[in-house]
Amino acid sequence: MRMHTSARANMRRNTGVYRYKLKIAYDGSQYFGWQVQPGKRTIQGQLENAFFSFTGQHIKVHASGRTDQGVHAAGQVAHVDVPSRFSGQSIEKALNALLDNDIRILQVDRSCATFHAQKNAVSKEYRYFIWNNEVMPPFLRYYRTHIPQPLDVECMNQAARMLVGKKDFASFTANPNRKVETTVRHLSALSVKRKGHEVVIIARSDGFLYKMVRSIAGFLIRVGEGAILPLETQTILRTHLRTAKVQTAPPQGLFLWHVYF
Amino acid sequence: MRMHTSARANMRRNTGVYRYKLKIAYDGSQYFGWQVQPGKRTIQGQLENAFFSFTGQHIKVHASGRTDQGVHAAGQVAHVDVPSRFSGQSIEKALNALLDNDIRILQVDRSCATFHAQKNAVSKEYRYFIWNNEVMPPFLRYYRTHIPQPLDVECMNQAARMLVGKKDFASFTANPNRKVETTVRHLSALSVKRKGHEVVIIARSDGFLYKMVRSIAGFLIRVGEGAILPLETQTILRTHLRTAKVQTAPPQGLFLWHVYF
Numbered sequence: 001m002r003m004h005t006s007a008r009a010n011m012r013r014n015t016g017v018y019r020y021k022l023k024i025a026y027d028g029s030q031y032f033g034w035q036v037q038p039g040k041r042t043i044q045g046q047l048e049n050a051f052f053s054f055t056g057q058h059i060k061v062h063a064s065g066r067t068d069q070g071v072h073a074a075g076q077v078a079h080v081d082v083p084s085r086f087s088g089q090s091i092e093k094a095l096n097a098l099l100d101n102d103i104r105i106l107q108v109d110r111s112c113a114t115f116h117a118q119k120n121a122v123s124k125e126y127r128y129f130i131w132n133n134e135v136m137p138p139f140l141r142y143y144r145t146h147i148p149q150p151l152d153v154e155c156m157n158q159a160a161r162m163l164v165g166k167k168d169f170a171s172f173t174a175n176p177n178r179k180v181e182t183t184v185r186h187l188s189a190l191s192v193k194r195k196g197h198e199v200v201i202i203a204r205s206d207g208f209l210y211k212m213v214r215s216i217a218g219f220l221i222r223v224g225e226g227a228i229l230p231l232e233t234q235t236i237l238r239t240h241l242r243t244a245k246v247q248t249a250p251p252q253g254l255f256l257w258h259v260y261f
Numbered sequence: 262m263r264m265h266t267s268a269r270a271n272m273r274r275n276t277g278v279y280r281y282k283l284k285i286a287y288d289g290s291q292y293f294g295w296q297v298q299p300g301k302r303t304i305q306g307q308l309e310n311a312f313f314s315f316t317g318q319h320i321k322v323h324a325s326g327r328t329d330q331g332v333h334a335a336g337q338v339a340h341v342d343v344p345s346r347f348s349g350q351s352i353e354k355a356l357n358a359l360l361d362n363d364i365r366i367l368q369v370d371r372s373c374a375t376f377h378a379q380k381n382a383v384s385k386e387y388r389y390f391i392w393n394n395e396v397m398p399p400f401l402r403y404y405r406t407h408i409p410q411p412l413d414v415e416c417m418n419q420a421a422r423m424l425v426g427k428k429d430f431a432s433f434t435a436n437p438n439r440k441v442e443t444t445v446r447h448l449s450a451l452s453v454k455r456k457g458h459e460v461v462i463i464a465r466s467d468g469f470l471y472k473m474v475r476s477i478a479g480f481l482i483r484v485g486e487g488a489i490l491p492l493e494t495q496t497i498l499r500t501h502l503r504t505a506k507v508q509t510a511p512p513q514g515l516f517l518w519h520v521y522f
Contacts, residue, residue: 027399072400092396102399135353138288138363139333139404 017081020091021111022061024076027102029142029252034066034076043067043103047078050098054091057083064121064259068211070251072143074127075106077259079117117259123188125204125258128217128249133197144198145217145253151199151224156192158230159223160201163216163237164190170240172219174211174248183209183240192220199224202257211248218247278342281352282372283322285337288363290403290513295327295337304328304364308339311359315352318344325382325520329472331512333404335388336367338520340378381522384449386465388518389478389510394458405459406478406514412460412485417453419491420484421462424477424498425451431501433480435472435509444501446470453481460485463518472509479508 024047032040036048044061051059063078082091088108095105131137131144132151163172170183189204201220203213219236222228228245236245285308293301297309305322312320324339343352349369356366392398392405393412424433431444450465462481464474480497483489489506497506 025399027402074398096396101397101402104396104399106396135357135365135367136362137335138286138365141288141362143400 016085017083017113018085019111019113019115020080020082020088021109021115021117022078022080022091022105023107024073024078025104025106026073026076027142028067028070028072030102031069033069033071034063043073043076046099046103047095050095051080051082053098054094055082055084059083062117064117064124065208065256067254067256068251071254071256072252073256075258076256077117077121077261079111079115120261121206121259123204123206123260124208124256125202125260126208126213127255127257128201128203128213129253129255130199130201130217130221131197132194132199142252143255145221145250147199147221147225149225151194151221152226153192153194153199153224155226155230156199156201156220156224159220159228159233160190160192162230162233163187167237168240169209169212169237171236171242171246172212172215173209173242174215180209185209185212190216192224214249214251214254215242215246217253218249219245221249222247277346278344278374279346280340280342280372280374280376281349282370282376282378283339283341283352283366284368285334285339286365286367287334287337288403289328289331289333291363292330294330294332295324304334304337307360307364308356311356312341312343314359315355316343316345320344323378325378325385326469326517328515328517329512332515332517333513334517336519337517338378338382338522340372340376378520382467383521384465384467385469385517385521386450386463386519387469387474388516389462389464389474390514390516391460391462391478391482392458393455393460403513404516406482406511408460408482408486410486412455412482413487414453414455414460414485416487416491417460417462417481417485420481420489420494421451421453423491423494424448428498429501430470430473430498432497432503432507433473433476434470434503435476441470444470446473451477453485475510475512475515476503476507478510478514480506482510483508 026043032042034043036042036045047061059080061078061080091108092105129144131146134148136146164187166186168184185205185207187205192201201217223230287304293303295304297303297306308322320341322339322341353366353369390405392407395409397407425448427447429445446468448466453462462478
């Protein structure tokens with residue numbers, strides 16, 4: 001165990017608890033998702049190990065929400081309680097020195113003691129990136145889903161518009177048997193944009209169901225391919241049942257992009 | 262060994278040899294460079310294996326030039342002689358299906374029998390990419406060299422301009438004891454550009470010495486950091502000796518960008 005001597009000295013002087021807000025980016029390729037699982041390499045696990053090496057304390061890292069295996073984050077937000085006062089920058093530097101370079105702390109700020117990364121999050125933005133050309137550039141293979149046949153972005157947007165609003169998304173979650181109080185969610189924005197060979201699906205909501213973004217992405221890809229008509233979106237929503245028309249798109253295209261507070 | 266039956270049938274019909282020009286991109290991270298080496302995973306080796314699986318023949322893949330271990334290519338060019346006539350697209354599709362996804366065939370065209378990827382190359386462009394900000398985004402870690410302290414691009418360009426032209430680059434090659442007829446090379450262009458946190462060094466020449474681009478990059482980085490004055494460039498060139506002022510920059514920032522014919 002490595003431990004900064006300054007941290008050790010600090011802890012002897014202070015007895016208070018200080019809350020910090022962390023902004024984190026990670027490449028999810030090599031992880032079993034965010035959440036700590038025994039014997040598995042997870043983002044939360046690596047962060048908590050780094051905090052332990054830095055402070056000598058078991059510190060829980062609370063995220064705005066979990067991300068699944070293989071999913072990336074450009075702007076995950078978490079909060080921690082540290083039993084000693086540090087500058088945000090010294091926490092940032094210490095953690096980045098301890099962590100593997102596929103997890104990076106982008107910013108650390110002191111926050112008020114009541115700030116909660118999950119409860120205070122007003123909404124979250126996910127982006128799903130597709131490389132829509134015959135050959136996938138090797139440098140993007142971990143960060144894009146490859147769809148060789150041309151996608152009709154206008155059709156995808158027609159379908160996307162029908163999904164926006166407060167609706168029952170039971171047809172767009174991977175496991176409807178999971179105990180959730182309700183499958184009604186408010187999807188505040190959903191749009192599809194093309195830039196050259198890149199197609200990106202942008203989704204924003206105050207709460208997503210399990211694998212909801214990847215289910216929507218898988219559905220919109222099939223619409224873009226012409227396999228499903230945009231008009232069918234209404235019917236699929238109304239069935240409240242997951243069918244073969246909605247496939248979960250692979251994780252490597254998905255980024256937790258931004259958390260709004 | 263996999264072999265397309267159509268390829269086998271074709272070979273019985275044809276006895277000629279057909280030359281093709283290949284445009285190739287690769288992520289060099291997992292390779293011991295371009296050139297075939299016994300027991301090592303190389304780009305050329307993987308391509309020749311793929312050709313063998315496709316045609317049942319040992320076909321040599323001649324590149325415009327080698328790239329070193331860990332160096333990438335966005336536009337490597339090679340030629341091959343195939344003992345059977347295929348469409349360029351069928352070769353492209355077959356190879357991409359056989360190769361790992363860190364090597365991609367971007368284009369295949371029939372060429373005249375005298376086309377030679379190395380001898381006919383008029384010049385080559387290399388690009389060296391630097392991430393010049395405190396924290397390195399995890400998604401770029403294999404494709405950028407990380408320099409946290411701010412680089413002075415204007416100083417780097419002052420030094421770069423002194424390197425342009427026909428000069429003896431003995432001070433800018435990694436191993437001056439290597440048997441080369443001359444260390445004089447014509448560097449036709451060298452410039453440094455910044456776009457946000459990204460700094461890119463663009464070098465063009467009809468021929469580079471061993472590790473010349475990475476030596477120039479390592480030198481320009483030190484100039485950008487203020488450790489070497491741009492004016493010292495002349496002195497370093499004139500010594501014709503490799504000194505500690507010229508360090509070889511790491512391979513992951515370097516891309517063979519384009520080959521001109």
